[in-house]
Amino acid sequence: MRGLKKEIFMVIYLDSYHAIINTEIVAEGTINVNTVYPRELVKGALKKNAAAMIVAHNHPSGSLQPSAEDMKLTRTLYLLGKLMHIQILDHIIIGEGCFSFADMGLMIDISTRCQQTMETLQQDQ
Numbered sequence: 001m002r003g004l005k006k007e008i009f010m011v012i013y014l015d016s017y018h019a020i021i022n023t024e025i026v027a028e029g030t031i032n033v034n035t036v037y038p039r040e041l042v043k044g045a046l047k048k049n050a051a052a053m054i055v056a057h058n059h060p061s062g063s064l065q066p067s068a069e070d071m072k073l074t075r076t077l078y079l080l081g082k083l084m085h086i087q088i089l090d091h092i093i094i095g096e097g098c099f100s101f102a103d104m105g106l107m108i109d110i111s112t113r114c115q116q117t118m119e120t121l122q123q124d125q
Contacts, residue, residue, distance in 0.1 A: 001058040001094045007034035009057040011041055013050035014089070021048050031060050038076050045086045052087035053077075056094060064099040066091075066106075074101060079114045 001008055007029035013021040024044060027036045034057060045053055055077065057070075066074075074091045081088040090102040101107050 001056070002096075004058055005060055006030055007032065007057055007060060009034050009036050009055070011044065012054040012056070013045055013048045014052040014054065015049075016051040018052055018089070021050055036073055038073070038080050041077060042080050042084055042086065045081075046084070050086060052089050053081065054090045054092065055088070056092040059093055059095040062096040064093055064095045064097055066093060066099065066101070071106075074106070075110050075113065078107075078110045079117060082114055082118065 001010070007027075008025055009027040009029070010023060010025050012023050015021050026041060026044065027034050029035065036057075041053065041055070044050075055074075070091070070093065074088070077091075078088045080086075088107075090100055090107060092101070093099040101110070
């Protein structure tokens with residue numbers, strides 16, 4: 001995905017042992033914009049009977065800095081995955097190198113925030 005002229009968003013579907021079931025390009029965008037529909041990712045995971053997913057996309061600019069949209073999408077996917085019992089293990093950005101949300105501790109932060117959201121939802125019931 002490095003060196004591509006447009007943004008590509010890919011999903012790696014994993015089984016309960018984190019072995020790869022399948023990989024799939026789920027969205028192709030422009031040089032700096034891509035539209036990803038979380039519902040379609042969850043639908044694909046359910047269809048493939050995946051227990052976990054790793055998502056990845058490229059930044060044609062080469063930047064490894066996650067955008068606000070990257071953060072929001074990752075939080076949304078994590079929360080949806082939690083509700084559907086599908087782990088979101090990592091979000092990887094590919095540019096002039098690789099940026100891993102998990103390696104940078106962002107998945108732990110997202111997990112904490114989603115847990116708080118889940119607790120709030122449960123209290124409202």
